[in-house]
Amino acid sequence: MTELAKKKRPEFRNLNLFSDVRTYRLPLAGFISILHRVSGMLMFILLPLVIWMFDTSVSSEISFGRFSAAFNVGLGFVPGWFIKLVTLALIWAYLHHLAAGVRHLYLDVSHKTTKDFGRQSAVATLVFSIGLTLILGAKLFGLY
Structure with missing residues (x-):
């Protein structure tokens, strides 16, 4: 097939937010890179929760009981x-x-x-993170 007969693929040099972003196909490695930033932001936002969980779980036996109860029955108006x-x-x-x-x-x-x-390393990253999350999530929700 000649060059003229092939369908010309669009060439993106400067992406326009309103016209080009809808048609741009991000490769899997780029998607993983964006998720890396999102996960970092999520950990930063949830840092007060992590500090509370750590402090409550190691302070005393009574606070550890309150910590465990937060996962079972909830905490205030937030369900478990x-x-x-x-x-x-x-x-x-x-x-x-x-x-x-x-x-x-x-x-x-x-x-x-x-x-x-x-692409291969991006797939391995997704399989690792989602697989371990499912295993630990099953433990968290009491499936085993």
């Missing part, structure tokens, strides 16, 4: 399932941020910047 769901989001954010950070560091050190390796 919602606290578990937020904790599951925090678990995913930590695992994804760790896996994507190791991926970025490995790419920086090894200089393996091929498109195929970027």
Whole structure:
């Protein structure tokens, strides 16, 4: 097939927010990079919850009982399932941020910047973070 017969693919140099973003297909490696930033932001936003969870769980036996009860019956007007769901989001954010950070560091050190390796490492990052999140989420919600 000649060059003229092939369908011309659009070339994006300067993306226009209103016209080009809807038609731009982000590769999986770019999607993982964006999720890395989102997970970092989520961990930063939930940092007061992490500090409260740590402080409440190690202060005394009474505070640990209150900490455990927050996951079972809730805390104030917040139901227990919602606290578990937020904790599951925090678990995913930590695992994804760790896996994507190791991926970025490995790419920086090894200089393996091929498109195929970027896609393979992005898939491995997703499988690792989502797989461990499902396992730990099942433990959190009492499935095993």
